[in-house]
Amino acid sequence: MPPPPALARLHRVRWAMTLLFAATTAACLLVLAVLAVRTDGRSRTNDLDNDVSHRADGLARTVYYDGGTLHLQALRDDDLARSAERLGVLQASGHSPLRIRSARTSPTALPDREALDEIWQQVRHDQETVLVGAEVDGREIQWAAAPVWDDDTIGAAVLVGADPAQSRTAHNRLIRWLAVGCTALVLAAAAVGHLLSGRAMRPALRGLEQQEQFLAEAAHELRTPLATLRLAVESGRTSPARAPIALDEAVRLIDRLGRLVTGLLARARVEAGTQDVELTPLRLDQLVEQTVEELPDRTGVTVTTEAAIVGGDPELLAQAVRNLVENALRHGGGTPVEVTVTTGRVAVRDHGPGVPSKDRTRVFERHVTGAASTGTGTGLAIVRWVAELHGGTAQLSPAHGGGLLAELLLPQHTGG
Structure with missing residues (x-):
């Protein structure tokens, strides 16, 4: 059976909220991931540039000219030179061509002649350490070239390279x-969002369930008096001699319907949390007698009472008593129904088949249909709800000699 439209809409809203939560999380993580990737890329590039430039600067200070002669001996024992991935020394004096003075690496580990000429020209132009990228064997290598001064001219340059x-x-x-991490976080966020949206919608789902319960209980409570009212009106219309009696019966039933509607509205407000139940001292025995008296079919019902005062809501208690008696009449197999009122207790006994022990608690749950006394699954649920609202309880037990004993137990009123 497909879910009701309202419930289906709530489920769609929940999934929409889940997707929105996941999409928002994904967008935020994407921005952070892009920033992290760019920051990491710039940081690694800067670290590489700083490494090769510092090596080139440091090694350029170990190389020196003496009388026009370039001395490279210090490079052989220098830690910076030994740990350099690629190292070379470029030299050009006056108009002589550029030469490679390699300290550790072979000339093939350096850029080609054209690239070296460009690096040399840039060093002489900038007169400071320069950073350039140049390919060697098809691989892009980051190079730093630091000038070596011969008096007031640049006579050589130390070239240091690193593979990125x-x-x-x-x-x-x-x-x-x-x-991988962002994907996992998005999935986790979707799961958390689905959980949170479900929790956020619980009040709405509970309200929808309460609405459905109220409609079912209202139909359950109003069906019988409305049918009886219709019979009374039709009886008076078809038999003029019975019109006065039918009119009195209709008025009585209308009064009963008014009280039923008042009780239903009170119960709906209490369940919704918009109204607190007002417990006032009342005579439980008189309330039960009046409730049984108003039943349209009370044949076979006997009432035995003793004076009993409880604190309660008269409409709700009358509704609970009416449900107990009607349940006994409906499922007692046409047997006599005995109603007994004592201090804080209303007992309704029939002589029907009873209820199996495994169902005696379950039949008080809403919308449960099973054993002989469950009826529509709302009557006994209302009885339990009213009892608990008054600080009491409702229970079923096998009656002595056969049948079923249904009890509404309420705390005794102790006020003055």
Whole structure:
């Protein structure tokens, strides 16, 4: 059976909220991931540039000219030189062509001649350490070239290179971890959002359930008096001699309907939390006698009472008593129904088949239909609800000698 339209709309709203929560989280994580990737990329590039430029500057200070001769001996024992990935020294004096003075690496580990010429020209133009990217064997290498001064001219340059491949590998690994982590976080956020939206909708679902329960209980309570009222009116219309009696019966039934509607509205407001039940001292025995007297069919019902005062709502208690008696009449198999009122107790006994022990608690749940006394699944649920609202309880038990004993137990009124 498909869910009711209102319930289906609530489910759609819940899924929409879940998707919105997940999408918002995904957008925020995407922005943060992009910032993290860019920051990491710039940081790794800056670290690489700083490493090669610092090495080039440091090694350029160990290289010196003496009488026009370039001395490179210090490079052999320098830690910066030994740990450099790629190292070379460029030299050009006057109009002589550029030469490669390699300290550790072979000339093939350096850029080609055209790239070296461009680096040399840039160093002489800027007269400071320069950073350039140049390919070697198809791989992009980051280079730093620091000038070596021969008096007031640049006679040589120390060239240090580093391969950014390892840094890029670590950067790509970070991107993959961010993708996996963000995906997991989005899924977790969707799950949390679905859970939170479900909790947020519980009041709405509870209200919808209460509305359905109220409609079912209202139909249950009003069906019998309305049918009786119709019979009374039709009886008076078809038999003029019975018109006065039918009119009196109709007035009585209308009064009863008014009290039923008042009780239903009071119960709906109490369940919705908009009204607190007002417990006032009342005579339980008189209330039960009046309630049984108003039943349209009370044949076979006997009432035995003793004076009993309880604190309660008269409309709600009358509704509970009426449901107990009607339940006994409906499911007692046409047997006599005995109603007994003592202090804080209303007992209704029939001589029917009774209720199996496994169902004696379950039949008080709403919308339960099963054993002989369950009826529509609302009558006994109302009885239990009214009892608990008054601080009491309702229970079923096998009657001595056969049948079923239904009891409404209320605390005794102790006020003055």
